[in-house]
Amino acid sequence: MSKCMVSPSVLAADFANIQRDIEMLNSSEADYIHIDIMDGVFVPNISFGFPVTQAINKHAKKPLDFHLMIENADKYLEECVKSGAEIITVHFEACDHLHRTIHAIKELGAKAGVALNPHTPVHVLEDIIADLDLVLIMSVNPGFGGQAFIPQTYAKLKKLKSIAEKVNPGLLIEVDGGVTTENAAQLHQSGANLLVAGSFVFKSSDPVQTIKSLKNV
Numbered sequence: 001m002s003k004c005m006v007s008p009s010v011l012a013a014d015f016a017n018i019q020r021d022i023e024m025l026n027s028s029e030a031d032y033i034h035i036d037i038m039d040g041v042f043v044p045n046i047s048f049g050f051p052v053t054q055a056i057n058k059h060a061k062k063p064l065d066f067h068l069m070i071e072n073a074d075k076y077l078e079e080c081v082k083s084g085a086e087i088i089t090v091h092f093e094a095c096d097h098l099h100r101t102i103h104a105i106k107e108l109g110a111k112a113g114v115a116l117n118p119h120t121p122v123h124v125l126e127d128i129i130a131d132l133d134l135v136l137i138m139s140v141n142p143g144f145g146g147q148a149f150i151p152q153t154y155a156k157l158k159k160l161k162s163i164a165e166k167v168n169p170g171l172l173i174e175v176d177g178g179v180t181t182e183n184a185a186q187l188h189q190s191g192a193n194l195l196v197a198g199s200f201v202f203k204s205s206d207p208v209q210t211i212k213s214l215k216n217v
Helices: 015-027 050-059 073-082 098-107 153-167 184-190 207-215
Strands: 005-008 033-038 064-069 085-091 111-116 134-138 172-176 194-197
Touching: 005 033, 005 207, 015 050, 015 207, 033 050, 050 064, 050 073, 064 073, 064 111, 073 085, 073 098, 085 098, 085 134, 098 111, 111 172, 134 153, 153 172, 153 184, 184 194, 194 207
Parallel strands: 005 194, 033 064, 064 085, 085 111, 111 134, 134 172, 172 194
Antiparallel strands: none
């Protein structure tokens, strides 16, 4: 089985030393840098805005993986691309016209992803999965870092992989929330090929080694 890719979430970085933390990720084996945008409406928390994402982009040498936990994502797609987004993921639960949003992302030159909250079944994506570059399975309720992993995630990943293999075998299957070296191997075996980890990476004593360990589960 090929190595898993890793996308460390800068939500857990030290914002007083953001350049230092981004340079650490540049020097690591991370494949992407995960950027969580929250609006305090779709999720009960607010993260950072585009001045911060532009600062991250200025220093980042890894591609940026934007996760929009917001209402009205369509209004901000262009700003994401201006901030260096290579992937833009919107939430199924927040998009009234998902097909239109996905194609708007692609027209801007980014890869398009859809995220599912823990309570949302994967079959809702069957009619659109062939158009997607990525599906993000949330393994915690979105909005706050450091939550406990929801075990039902493994079954969801297996179902998603089985649907994708028929119509979109190159699909990136990302999982976000409570990812550690304890569950990474099982997540990978269940179908995930891209792991998001925030506090597990940034709060570890050696983040570069932690990223390497996640890739080599």
